[in-house]
Amino acid sequence: xxxxxxxxxxxxxxxxxxxxxxxxxxxxxxxxxxxxxxxxxxxxxxxxxxxxxxxxxxxxxxxxxxxxxxxxxxxxxxxxxxxxxxxxxxxxxxxxxxxxxxxxxxxxxxxxxxxxxxxxxxxxxxxxxxxxxxxxxxxxxxxxxxxxxxxxxxxxxxxxxxxxxxxxxxxxxxxxxxxxxxxxxxxxxxxxxxxxxxxxxxxxxxxxxxxxxxxxxxxxxxxxxxxxxxxxxxxxxxxxxxxxxxxxxxxxxxxxxxxxxxxxxxxxxxxxxxxxxxxxxxxxxxxxxxxxxxxxxxxxxxxxxxxxxxxxxxxxxxxxxxxxxxxxxxxxxxxxxxxxxxxxxxxxxxxxxxxxxxxxxxxxxxxxxxx
Numbered sequence: 001x002x003x004x005x006x007x008x009x010x011x012x013x014x015x016x017x018x019x020x021x022x023x024x025x026x027x028x029x030x031x032x033x034x035x036x037x038x039x040x041x042x043x044x045x046x047x048x049x050x051x052x053x054x055x056x057x058x059x060x061x062x063x064x065x066x067x068x069x070x071x072x073x074x075x076x077x078x079x080x081x082x083x084x085x086x087x088x089x090x091x092x093x094x095x096x097x098x099x100x101x102x103x104x105x106x107x108x109x110x111x112x113x114x115x116x117x118x119x120x121x122x123x124x125x126x127x128x129x130x131x132x133x134x135x136x137x138x139x140x141x142x143x144x145x146x147x148x149x150x151x152x153x154x155x156x157x158x159x160x161x162x163x164x165x166x167x168x169x170x171x172x173x174x175x176x177x178x179x180x181x182x183x184x185x186x187x188x189x190x191x192x193x194x195x196x197x198x199x200x201x202x203x204x205x206x207x208x209x210x211x212x213x214x215x216x217x218x219x220x221x222x223x224x225x226x227x228x229x230x231x232x233x234x235x236x237x238x239x240x241x242x243x244x245x246x247x248x249x250x251x252x253x254x255x256x257x258x259x260x261x262x263x264x265x266x267x268x269x270x271x272x273x274x275x276x277x278x279x280x281x282x283x284x285x286x287x288x289x290x291x292x293x294x295x296x297x298x299x300x301x302x303x304x305x306x307x308x309x310x311x312x313x314x315x316x317x318x319x320x321x322x323x324x325x326x327x328x329x330x331x332x333x334x335x336x337x338x339x340x341x342x343x344x345x346x347x348x349x350x351x352x353x354x355x356x357x358x359x360x361x362x363x364x365x366x367x368x369x370x371x
Contacts, residue, residue: 012023030201030214046342051183052117055092055094058214063207065127067196068094072101073190076151082141088132088177090150092186092198103178104204109164110180117184122193130160136177137165140254150181152189197304251344252351259302260350263295267359284361291360294336296349303345307338 032048051069058067071092078085094114095107110147111127118124130140130150137331142148144165149157160181162355203214277287 001101007056027225028211028214028220029207030203030205030217031224032199033220033222039232047192047197047199048221049197051201052094052114052120052195054217055201058201059110060218061210063205063210065204065206066096066098066100067201067203068096068102069183070200070202071190071192073186073192073197074198075179075186075190077140077179078149078157079137079140079142079146080149081146084140086139086177088136088139088179090179090181090186091192092181092183093202100204102180103133103176105131105178105180106164106339107131107180108166110182113331114182114184116182116188120196122184122188122302122339124184126185128158128160128185129182131164131166131180132162132168133176133178134165135175136179137162139177148187152190158189158309168329174361186353187246192367238262248344252348255299255345255348256351259299259348261296263291263298263352264359266294267291267356284363285361288357291356292353295353295356296346299345299352301340303342303348306345307341310337310341 001233030048049071051071055067058064069092071090073090073092074087075090076085089103091103091105093102093107095110095112097112099106099108099110103109107129110129116122116124116126130148132140137143140148142162142165144162146162148160148162150160151157158213162245183198184193192198201214203210203219213222213224215221277290282290
């Protein structure tokens with residue numbers, strides 16, 4: 001029970017901590033109502049139109065620090081020097097002068113703005129810049145200031161310069177290899193220039209009133225705050241709640257059955273003690289209180305043990321996941337799980353006490369003492 005509760009709750013917190021293209025400085029995401037997860041978006045082509053102009057109009061709001069469209073596409077990258085050719089998740093953005101994180105990768109080192117967009121003509125100067133996540137750099141065996149080739153849909157290659165390799169700070173895409181490029185350059189490479197397409201809008205702001213205005217920018221989209229339980233909609237967003245609910249129900253059911261059975265056997269085998277309590281003047285209600293306190297004590301001690309085992313289980317789960325997926329964290333142990341675990345143990349104790357208390361009422365002290 002302790003392992004199921006601890007790991008289930010920890011995994012639920014870990015899932016809730018993930019985001020679509022999480023960034024430390026971004027407060028809101030405008031994402032399609034369907035296909036809000038990165039892999040789904042990059043595969044099924046859910047798009048938002050007129051992305052540059054929309055982001056510019058949002059940035060013009062005094063309440064907004066910065067806004068950028070985000071285009072997600074799986075592309076092939078080749079490192080001729082190392083002889084590697086791999087697929088990565090390309091993330092097209094419009095960098096700002098201050099820099100920020102998208103998908104856990106910093107835009108530091110990229111030219112601010114989107115020069116190739118050239119007010120919609122897409123005939124400006126290409127930067128041919130790319131920032132790689134550590135996992136992408138390891139996969140391609142590439143480092144800063146080296147050149148890699150981006151494979152276009154026509155089979156040709158475009159040479160890009162790696163301007164930076166950054167490590168994810170715990171948010172974003174985990175171990176998924178990510179390459180940040182300028183939005184218009186990725187649009188031209190993947191055929192998303194028509195309609196100025198993007199998958200999401202990232203907005204940095206400290207004013208919560210912005211959220212209501214963002215909700216009306218596109219039909220069939222949803223605005224997700226960084227503080228929300230899960231930023232992805234649909235199945236992905238519901239997953240943390242489902243895992244947490246399953247862990248809670250499993251802990252209550254399994255724990256109650258285990259404690260009720262154990263304490264029921266204890267009451268049955270210790271009927272003489274109940275008889276002695278009756279002989280010295282304890283009423284049935286008083287004897288029931290004694291049994292209830294014993295059950296709650298056992299349950300709370302089990303809950304405390306469950307917290308310790310759960311913490312160890314979360315650590316073991318993360319180590320196991322890291323051995324297969326470098327840098328990934330699938331479970332989180334929050335200090336609030338300690339009072340939650342003790343409270344859950346009290347609930348288990350109250351539910352489990354019904355059977356032992358019932359047995360104590362059925363006990364016949366006179367019959368027991370006469371033996």
